Amino acid sequence: MVSGHPNNNSNTDAYANVMQGKVLFHGSQLPKLIWNQIKILIVSNKDEFDIERDILLTETLPKLQQYFLTQGIYVNFVDCNLNWDLDLSRNPYHILRYIKELDDAYRTSTGVFFLAFVGNKYGSVVLPAELSTTDFNNIKNVASDLNKDVKQLERWYLLDDKLLPPAYKLKDPDEDFSNILSRTISTYDISTRESQEWNDVYTGLAELFISVLNEKSNFKSKHDISSLYDIQLLSGVEILFNYAAKLSPSGCMCILRQFDGVNEKCKGNEAYIDLLNGTNRLDKIRQEKLKRFRESITQKLSINDDDNNLKMEDNRIVLNVSWKDNGEFQLDDTDYQRYLRTLNAAIFLRIKSLCERYIDLSISNHFKYNEKILYNETLIQLTHYSKLSSYTCLGFENFIENNQSFKQWLSSANTNDHHPLIIIGSRASGKTLLCTKLVHYLLNILGKNAQCIIRYFNLTSRSRNITEIFTSICTQMQTLQNAPTFINDQQLNYMEYYQTVLKTLSDNQKPIIIMIDGIEEATPPSQFASSVVYYQTLLQSLPPKVYVILSVSRNIHSYPHSDTQIREMIERIEKDECIIELPFTNETINISDLTLYIKSELNLIRRNVTDSVLKALSKCIYQQIDKQPQIFFLLRLVLNESYFGYLSQHKKKLDLTELNMEEIFHTYIDHCERKFGSKICACVFNYISSSQSAIHELELIDILSCNNDFFLEYFQKDLPKHLRFPSSLWIAFKYTLGPLLSVKYFDLKIVMCWSHSFIRRLMKQKYLKKVEDIRFAHRDIANYFLEAFIESKPLVDMNRNIQIRYYIITRKKENFVWIFLTVLCSARYNIKNYIE
Numbered sequence: 111m112v113s114g115h116p117n118n119n120s121n122t123d124a125y126a127n128v129m130q131g132k133v134l135f136h137g138s139q140l141p142k143l144i145w146n147q148i149k150i151l152i153v154s155n156k157d158e159f160d161i162e163r164d165i166l167l168t169e170t171l172p173k174l175q176q177y178f179l180t181q182g183i184y185v186n187f188v189d190c191n192l193n194w195d196l197d198l199s200r201n202p203y204h205i206l207r208y209i210k211e212l213d214d215a216y217r218t219s220t221g222v223f224f225l226a227f228v229g230n231k232y233g234s235v236v237l238p239a240e241l242s243t244t245d246f247n248n249i250k251n252v253a254s255d256l257n258k259d260v261k262q263l264e265r266w267y268l269l270d271d272k273l274l275p276p277a278y279k280l281k282d283p284d285e286d287f288s289n290i291l292s293r294t295i296s297t298y299d300i301s302t303r304e305s306q307e308w309n310d311v312y313t314g315l316a317e318l319f320i321s322v323l324n325e326k327s328n329f330k331s332k333h334d335i336s337s338l339y340d341i342q343l344l345s346g347v348e349i350l351f352n353y354a355a356k357l358s359p360s361g362c363m364c365i366l367r368q369f370d371g372v373n374e375k376c377k378g379n380e381a382y383i384d385l386l387n388g389t390n391r392l393d394k395i396r397q398e399k400l401k402r403f404r405e406s407i408t409q410k411l412s413i414n415d416d417d418n419n420l421k422m423e424d425n426r427i428v429l430n431v432s433w434k435d436n437g438e439f440q441l442d443d444t445d446y447q448r449y450l451r452t453l454n455a456a457i458f459l460r461i462k463s464l465c466e467r468y469i470d471l472s473i474s475n476h477f478k479y480n481e482k483i484l485y486n487e488t489l490i491q492l493t494h495y496s497k498l499s500s501y502t503c504l505g506f507e508n509f510i511e512n513n514q515s516f517k518q519w520l521s522s523a524n525t526n527d528h529h530p531l532i533i534i535g536s537r538a539s540g541k542t543l544l545c546t547k548l549v550h551y552l553l554n555i556l557g558k559n560a561q562c563i564i565r566y567f568n569l570t571s572r573s574r575n576i577t578e579i580f581t582s583i584c585t586q587m588q589t590l591q592n593a594p595t596f597i598n599d600q601q602l603n604y605m606e607y608y609q610t611v612l613k614t615l616s617d618n619q620k621p622i623i624i625m626i627d628g629i630e631e632a633t634p635p636s637q638f639a640s641s642v643v644y645y646q647t648l649l650q651s652l653p654p655k656v657y658v659i660l661s662v663s664r665n666i667h668s669y670p671h672s673d674t675q676i677r678e679m680i681e682r683i684e685k686d687e688c689i690i691e692l693p694f695t696n697e698t699i700n701i702s703d704l705t706l707y708i709k710s711e712l713n714l715i716r717r718n719v720t721d722s723v724l725k726a727l728s729k730c731i732y733q734q735i736d737k738q739p740q741i742f743f744l745l746r747l748v749l750n751e752s753y754f755g756y757l758s759q760h761k762k763k764l765d766l767t768e769l770n771m772e773e774i775f776h777t778y779i780d781h782c783e784r785k786f787g788s789k790i791c792a793c794v795f796n797y798i799s800s801s802q803s804a805i806h807e808l809e810l811i812d813i814l815s816c817n818n819d820f821f822l823e824y825f826q827k828d829l830p831k832h833l834r835f836p837s838s839l840w841i842a843f844k845y846t847l848g849p850l851l852s853v854k855y856f857d858l859k860i861v862m863c864w865s866h867s868f869i870r871r872l873m874k875q876k877y878l879k880k881v882e883d884i885r886f887a888h889r890d891i892a893n894y895f896l897e898a899f900i901e902s903k904p905l906v907d908m909n910r911n912i913q914i915r916y917y918i919i920t921r922k923k924e925n926f927v928w929i930f931l932t933v934l935c936s937a938r939y940n941i942k943n944y945i946e
Contacts, residue, residue: 797810
């Protein structure tokens with residue numbers, strides 16, 4: 111939450127600091143963006159809260175969506191158990207994925223980002239993903255002393271002697287049982303069988319751990335077991351709640367439901383209390399854990415925020431329900447129905463209240479409309495810059511110290527008229543990262559007297575072409591210190607104003623940094639004439655103290671610009687050696703730095719190798735630097751958990767010789783198809799590829815939910831009550847794709863796209879090469895639009911990914927209906943509309 115109500119002075123200062131780039135200096139902190147989306151991760155024990163989660167989906171979510179629709183805010187409930195047969199607590203690697211999803215929800219959700227349901231059941235404990243050699247040996251020894259079978263422990267926990275220190279790691283069940291997540295027509299029965307096999311393995315391992323850790327205080331062992339006191343076996347719900355509360359307790363909600371009168375003798379109690387495996391006896395160990403968990407919830411959601419007058423206890427909703435002897439209380443019991451209505455109202459009102467409070471306390475809420483638009487655009491660009499500036503750019507220090515073109519340009523820019531610095535190179539050659547690092551370097555050497563304007567091409571819905579970027583920069587220039595006032599909103603005046611501001615700042619000895627990354631080589635014919643003049647303006651000579659850095663996504667030596675004046679400008683810039691060509695050569699990059707980089711990337715995914723192997727891998731990459739312009743993007747793809755999962759599944763070793771983009775791409779695709787099934791992969795990939803620019807997660811899941819073929823394949827035995835694509839399946843998809851996916855920021859929403867245009871091209875070549883594939887993809891997208899119109903959901907222009915406001919649709923209702931019915935007259939409509 112934003113602390114305190116900002117006053118007018120603090121608003122003005124905050125606005126100026128963002129507009130002038132002052133928030134980028136060391137010691138400053140970027141304000142948090144207020145996104146037009148509410149993303150809430152919903153967790154509970156499997157099967158314990160089915161009715162409550164059903165109410166969320168059918169009652170609470172539609173009301174929230176309808177309420178926030180008028181404000182252009184998406185509401186997305188990410189229910190981990192929806193249409194998901196796997197217990198989220200029974201695979202620690204799934205929990206790690208949900209933790210990443212929690213991080214994402216915390217960063218990108220307005221107000222609440224986490225909702226937990228806790229009842230009379232503690233649930234399944236999460237197995238340790240990793241054990242130190244001491245802990246493993248102690249557990250094994252104590253289990254043997256207790257006459258426990260340790261064969262499963264030895265089979266599933268394998269020593270990784272390459273880690274420092276060495277440790278025993280749990281094999282990923284999804285890799286060992288390769289069909290658990292794949293539920294195609296041919297693998298459905300295998301998937302069911304493997305899921306049961308893993309559940310049996312989990313039950314045995316969980317009982318062993320619980321026995322050893324519970325008996326350690328009472329058992330007199332000849333072994334030193336003091337280290338075991340640090341091991342905690344917690345449920346998945348508790349782990350995720352603790353992590354969310356650590357991020358921000360004010361964004362967490364918890365429903366504490368207490369069934370009065372339920373015990374181990376009650377009928378139909380299996381899903382609601384902890385029973386010992388295969389018996390009707392109460393599991394006292396888990397019940398004690400539940401008691402402590404409830405106490406910690408009360409404690410963490412009771413500390414009020416005095417600055418914001420926020421009552422944290424209101425995030426904790428306690429509801430008591432009487433248990434019925436027949437166990438079927440929910441069908442016709444008036445008290446239970448009253449409980450559900452209370453639950454629905456309480457969740458709706460609290461989410462609504464926290465979101466509105468969050469928006470009200472935000473700084474941007476106190477700006478005028480035009481100021482707010484510019485502030486949000488600038489802050490998104492600076493946030494992206496801040497993220498990139500923390501990345502490692504190999505060879506950058508050598509470039510700064512030894513590149514004569516850059517040193518000459520910097521020296522000239524300090525004192526004389528000069529050209530902008532242009533960075534060229536093929537796609538994925540590192541232009542964006544180099545631009546970012548150069549801005550960071552300039553800010554450090556110029557000091558806090560400098561001002562900064564940053565734009566990443568096509569990052570937002572207001573930076574899709576050079577015209578939008580240039581006008582946005584000129585608008586931002588009006589907020590700079592010592593900048594003259596802009597008079598006339600005309601194209602020619604923008605160019606004159608740009609040059610006037612630079613001259614004025616230079617005369618006043620006010621350094622200004624302007625960076626534009628990723629200028630496209632192709633301009634639509636309708637915009638070509640207007641865009642050329644902006645290119646010409648950006649390439650003109652600059653006065654002293656003005657530092658303009660441009661990167662272009664084409665090699666201007668091979669493909670000269672069609673405009674004669676621009677071509678002449680580029681030739682002059684090249685003659686003055688103000689062009690930097692990427693990628694860096696191996697003369698620029700030190701092999702020891704490369705080795706450290708590979709080691710650090712492996713450390714992040716806990717996939718270490720021996721020093722001799724590390725040196726061999728570094729040598730392989732070093733030899734390819736001059737041959738492969740995309741080498742570091744390829745390295746990022748192979749040093750990824752998903753790629754290592756593929757290697758592990760196929761019993762292969764990491765080989766970095768002769769890295770090839772298409773081979774690595776097909777490795778990822780093969781891994782996805784084996785893991786999830788080729789038909790489901792084709793659906794997901796085609797929808798992402800078919801969206802012209804990018805697509806929101808909520809839109810993607812909505813479109814996937816319109817695909818009847820998916821449900822008939824994934825749920826062959828019995829269709830689920832709600833035909834919604836499982837959120838947990840999408841989360842597994844997302845983190846398997848890894849670096850192949852990227853994000854953009856449209857309409858203050860986070861949207862997804864392929865990381866590069868060549869990835870999109872490869873996807874289309876593989877999955878959209880037939881007319882029938884294209885027709886099916888467009889049919890499902892059309893079904894989504896039709897459903898959205900009928901149910902008054904937000905609509906999106908798929909070409910621009912900009913939300914179409916409801917009042918526009920209403921005003922042009924007849925035309926809108928006619929157009930859509932014309933397009934959709936032959937579309938097969940989703941089965942769920944008939945059911946509902």
